[in-house]
Amino acid sequence: MKWFISHDTLRSLFQETLEKDCGEKVSHCYQCGKCSAGCPISFQMDYLPNQIMRMVQLGMEDQVLSSRTIWLCASCLTCTVRCPREIDIAEIMDYLRRRAYKKQVIPLEETEIPLFNKIFLRNIELFGRLYEMGLIGMFNLLSGEFFKDFSCAPKMFLKRKIGIFPHRAKNIREIRDIFKRSGKLAHSKKDRLLHPKLLFLNLFRKFIGKIEKLK
Numbered sequence: 059m060k061w062f063i064s065h066d067t068l069r070s071l072f073q074e075t076l077e078k079d080c081g082e083k084v085s086h087c088y089q090c091g092k093c094s095a096g097c098p099i100s101f102q103m104d105y106l107p108n109q110i111m112r113m114v115q116l117g118m119e120d121q122v123l124s125s126r127t128i129w130l131c132a133s134c135l136t137c138t139v140r141c142p143r144e145i146d147i148a149e150i151m152d153y154l155r156r157r158a159y160k161k162q163v164i165p166l167e168e169t170e171i172p173l174f175n176k177i178f179l180r181n182i183e184l185f186g187r188l189y190e191m192g193l194i195g196m197f198n199l200l201s202g203e204f205f206k207d208f209s210c211a212p213k214m215f216l217k218r219k220i221g222i223f224p225h226r227a228k229n230i231r232e233i234r235d236i237f238k239r240s241g242k243l244a245h246s247k248k249d250r251l252l253h254p255k256l257l258f259l260n261l262f263r264k265f266i267g268k269i270e271k272l273k
């Protein structure tokens with residue numbers, strides 16, 4: 059796909075803001091490609107990690123934030139340790155995800171990733187440890203995959219891998235305090251599980267997909 063790079067995009071504040079907010083010097087990237095060569099998820103990405111770095115340098119904020127790459131990145135840090143310019147690319151990907159979430163520009167096919175992250179974190183905030191049944195139930199309900207992995211449940215129960223009731227961690231107050239303080243640091247207002255508009259669109263997409271399969 060071709061992009062039109064104008065004088066305005068080149069003068070955009072995107073790179074400057076990113077460098078200020080997450081402290082990583084994208085401007086130091088000289089496109090050696092070592093990050094992309096080592097990335098285990100690159101075959102699934104729409105833009106390779108080095109391409110994302112270049113797009114940030116060129117001020118292509120809309121394209122970067124709406125890319126699948128930033129949501130597929132598994133934060134494995136391979137790119138970060140390989141970069142000869144010592145750029146923490148994984149940290150940049152994390153920053154881009156937060157920015158995309160704030161601006162509500164998550165690609166529809168990837169809405170399940172932030173949804174899972176949010177439910178996981180809410181789970182830890184509530185119980186101080188993972189309550190698997192809550193996580194699975196909530197995720198299946200909100201993602202529209204109501205019976206996903208349902209057949210595995212009996213085996214997991216029998217092997218005591220999941221339990222019906224949650225167990226609270228002893229130091230739950232301290233854990234909740236961490237969440238409270240990190241929320242204040244991020245100046246976050248009410249932290250939703252996922253923007254209702256995206257949830258609705260995703261459920262609608264699944265519904266249409268199921269109907270098409272029946273045809």
Ligand code: SF4
Pocket residue numbers: 093096097098099100107130131132133134135136137138147148151
């Ligand atoms: S941190 Fe993300 S971009 Fe970097 S190598 Fe791992 S999956 Fe790829």
Ligand code: SF4
Pocket residue numbers: 086087088089090091092093094107108111140141142143144145147
């Ligand atoms: S490894 Fe570092 S310098 Fe090389 S392309 Fe990736 S980000 Fe740029």
